[in-house]
Amino acid sequence: MTDTADSAAPAAGCPVPSGAVRLAGLEYQQTPSQLYRTLRREHGAVAPVLLDGDVPAWLVLGYPEVCYVTSHDELFARDSRRWNQWERIPPDWPLLPFVGHQPSVLFTEGEEHRRRAGVITEALEGVDQFELARECRRIADRLIAGFAGSGQAELMSAYAHALPMRAAVQMCGMPDTGTDTEHLVDDLRISLDAAEGDDPVAAYTRVGERIRQLVREKREQPGPDVTSRMLHHPAGLTDEEVVQDLISVIAAAQQPTANWIGNTLRLLLTDERFALNVSGGRLSVGEALNEVLWLDTPTQNFIGRWAVRDTQLGGRRIRAGDCLVLGLAAANTDPQIWPDAHVGAENSAHLSFGNGEHRCPYPAPLLADVIARTAVETLLERLPDLVPAVEPEELSWRPSLWMRGLVELPVLFTPVVQ
Numbered sequence: 001m002t003d004t005a006d007s008a009a010p011a012a013g014c015p016v017p018s019g020a021v022r023l024a025g026l027e028y029q030q031t032p033s034q035l036y037r038t039l040r041r042e043h044g045a046v047a048p049v050l051l052d053g054d055v056p057a058w059l060v061l062g063y064p065e066v067c068y069v070t071s072h073d074e075l076f077a078r079d080s081r082r083w084n085q086w087e088r089i090p091p092d093w094p095l096l097p098f099v100g101h102q103p104s105v106l107f108t109e110g111e112e113h114r115r116r117a118g119v120i121t122e123a124l125e126g127v128d129q130f131e132l133a134r135e136c137r138r139i140a141d142r143l144i145a146g147f148a149g150s151g152q153a154e155l156m157s158a159y160a161h162a163l164p165m166r167a168a169v170q171m172c173g174m175p176d177t178g179t180d181t182e183h184l185v186d187d188l189r190i191s192l193d194a195a196e197g198d199d200p201v202a203a204y205t206r207v208g209e210r211i212r213q214l215v216r217e218k219r220e221q222p223g224p225d226v227t228s229r230m231l232h233h234p235a236g237l238t239d240e241e242v243v244q245d246l247i248s249v250i251a252a253a254q255q256p257t258a259n260w261i262g263n264t265l266r267l268l269l270t271d272e273r274f275a276l277n278v279s280g281g282r283l284s285v286g287e288a289l290n291e292v293l294w295l296d297t298p299t300q301n302f303i304g305r306w307a308v309r310d311t312q313l314g315g316r317r318i319r320a321g322d323c324l325v326l327g328l329a330a331a332n333t334d335p336q337i338w339p340d341a342h343v344g345a346e347n348s349a350h351l352s353f354g355n356g357e358h359r360c361p362y363p364a365p366l367l368a369d370v371i372a373r374t375a376v377e378t379l380l381e382r383l384p385d386l387v388p389a390v391e392p393e394e395l396s397w398r399p400s401l402w403m404r405g406l407v408e409l410p411v412l413f414t415p416v417v418q
């Protein structure tokens, strides 16, 4: 069942037709695939939806339609200032951190975007993947040592979120331990994923200050790290541009990679296809990582693109300034690309890293793969008899339509004496 907004007739000037579906409700978080199926059946490839506060938008559910939107920047672009709904958005709107314009690579377009994204791409290309894997193993070992003796752990906070954050901070040229780094890691967590009582705005300000200090240090004393490569790139980014883009890189790396690790561990620990088979081996970690990208992808929905002018999409009339949410998870399971009703994971043609000009910059998916694979493999090697501490159906998903990740993943294992 979908919670349609028939009773809430669209406001005058509202670009989305009545019958729009409220993207809210706990049942969606637990079984989003059902929501996408229902939406597709009732509305086709492009569904009218209502975001928080009943703000209208379009959810693009079809694989060809997501590809079309993301490869036609002249029609659907990234600068959210074109939105025709700004007068309805209150200053404390929960989605503002994702949608409010910032002077970072995320919201730039055309030549300026190519300049900024080109610098990030080259800076990430300089990361040695073997070195990164070694560092991730070291971070993993330290985190595991923190709970190995107790025989139990809550893996989302103690491992899945903690590891990629430290790996990203270190790639950017900061030590992955020490009080300074711990404060930065805490502030990044609060600003990306605030809990009750946290102050995300203050935390974000402190993140900015710490990254500004890092940029000053690396200007004076460059090292073999992403920050130094961005600062000394011939494109000549200003220090403030580098600060903004570094925050985007760290933030873009953290949440999706953490949930990729968490969702893969859940699959490996709860799906019998991945349990030990007769010959004692497991279906590979690589297969689990890939299956998650198809079926339980971390970035389920991404806001978004804004229509540059009046146009059509999936039989819908889109007006200039309308907001389009990229339904990446729905597109991955579009029956058009899986016609015989079987959704598999044979290749990597999923849209989990986006598509087109603003897709996750080329080396980033490879680096994320190194981080996630090393995290999962190291954990399974060190704690081979790991089992979930609760029944699979007791695991609950975070109340977010944007990110798919578990609230907690409690596990048990034989304590390891250090």
Ligand code: HEM
Pocket (backbone or CB within 6 Å): 070, 105, 106, 107, 117, 120, 248, 249, 250, 252, 253, 254, 256, 257, 260, 293, 297, 298, 299, 302, 328, 352, 353, 354, 355, 356, 357, 358, 359, 360, 361, 364, 365, 367, 368
């Ligand atoms: C080392 C880890 C990662 C880094 C450094 C990274 C970096 C970035 C950056 C800088 C962008 C902005 C690109 C732009 O606007 O031009 C981006 C976009 C994106 N990334 Fe990543 N990312 C990482 C991991 C991931 C993972 C694990 C996923 C999901 C499985 C993911 C999914 C996305 C998506 C969906 C977008 C938006 C694409 C679009 O707008 O079409 N990223 N990433």
